[in-house]
Amino acid sequence: MSLPxxxxxxxxxxQRGDERAFAIILRTYETPVYNYVLRxxxxxxxxxxxxxxxxxxxxxxxxxxxxxxxxxxxWLFRIATHTALNALRDGKRERAQESLDAVSGDLPAxxxxxxxxxxxxxMVFQVRLDEVRRAVAAxxxxxxxxxxxxxxxxxxxxxxxxxxxxxxxxVKSLLFRAYETLRARLAHIA
Numbered sequence: 001m002s003l004p005x006x007x008x009x010x011x012x013x014x015q016r017g018d019e020r021a022f023a024i025i026l027r028t029y030e031t032p033v034y035n036y037v038l039r040x041x042x043x044x045x046x047x048x049x050x051x052x053x054x055x056x057x058x059x060x061x062x063x064x065x066x067x068x069x070x071x072x073x074x075w076l077f078r079i080a081t082h083t084a085l086n087a088l089r090d091g092k093r094e095r096a097q098e099s100l101d102a103v104s105g106d107l108p109a110x111x112x113x114x115x116x117x118x119x120x121x122x123m124v125f126q127v128r129l130d131e132v133r134r135a136v137a138a139x140x141x142x143x144x145x146x147x148x149x150x151x152x153x154x155x156x157x158x159x160x161x162x163x164x165x166x167x168x169x170x171v172k173s174l175l176f177r178a179y180e181t182l183r184a185r186l187a188h189i190a
Contacts, residue, residue, distance in 0.1 A: 005071065005073060006025055006028065006072050008068060010024050010025065011025075011063075011068060011072060012068070015063045015064050015066065015068075026056055029073075029076060030052065032153065033052050033056070033076065033080050034049070034052040035152070036077065036080055036148055036152065036153055037051045037052055037055070037080055037084050039136075039148045040080075040081070040084040040148055041087070042133075043133070043137075047087065051080075051084050051087055052080075055076075055079050055083050058083065059076060071159065074155075074159040074162045074163060075162075077153065077159070077163045078162060078163040078164075078165070081145050081163050085141050085142075085145065088141060089141075128189050131186065131189060132182075135182050135185045135186055136182065138185070139178050139181060139182070142164060142174055143175075143177060144178070145163075145164060146160055146164065146171055146175050146178060147178045147182075157171050
């Protein structure tokens with residue numbers, strides 16, 4: 001499912017500094033951006049929250065220059081991608097994790113119930129889910145971003161290409177290599 005584009009009137013109002021219009025944009029896209037950044041940062045909630053705030057600050061600052069001829073979600077996810085990848089490259093993730101560990105100690109991984117009645121089935125599901133997450137997290141940053149936008153955000157190749165500042169053929173190549181790597185790493189699960 002693809003994200004809806006904001007109403008043109010709302011975008012125009014937000015560009016002129018209308019706080020209520022920007023609040024509509026924030027309410028609509030905050031959760032998808034947070035979820036995307038959370039996956040991109042390998043589940044680091046504190047960092048994902050910080051980066052999501054930073055993304056929307058950049059969106060707010062950049063809205064007056066945003067061309068209404070462009071697709072808003074592509075522009076938004078380009079900002080989210082660059083913000084998250086820059087943070088990971090600059091080591092913010094490790095610093096944020098160290099401070100989180102210092103405050104809260106090592107918390108157990110989040111358990112996601114799958115609705116199955118058997119405890120054994122639930123444990124097997126969780127182990128497989130963790131393996132998939134680790135495999136995705138181990139991908140190179142650009143491949144990981146492409147996979148997350150493609151599979152989790154249901155973005156088209158053109159949107160992903162625009163977000164990653166590359167061609168559609170480069171996106172297809174990134175996704176092909178990523179899925180081949182994931183297929184090899186996760187072959188034992190099938």
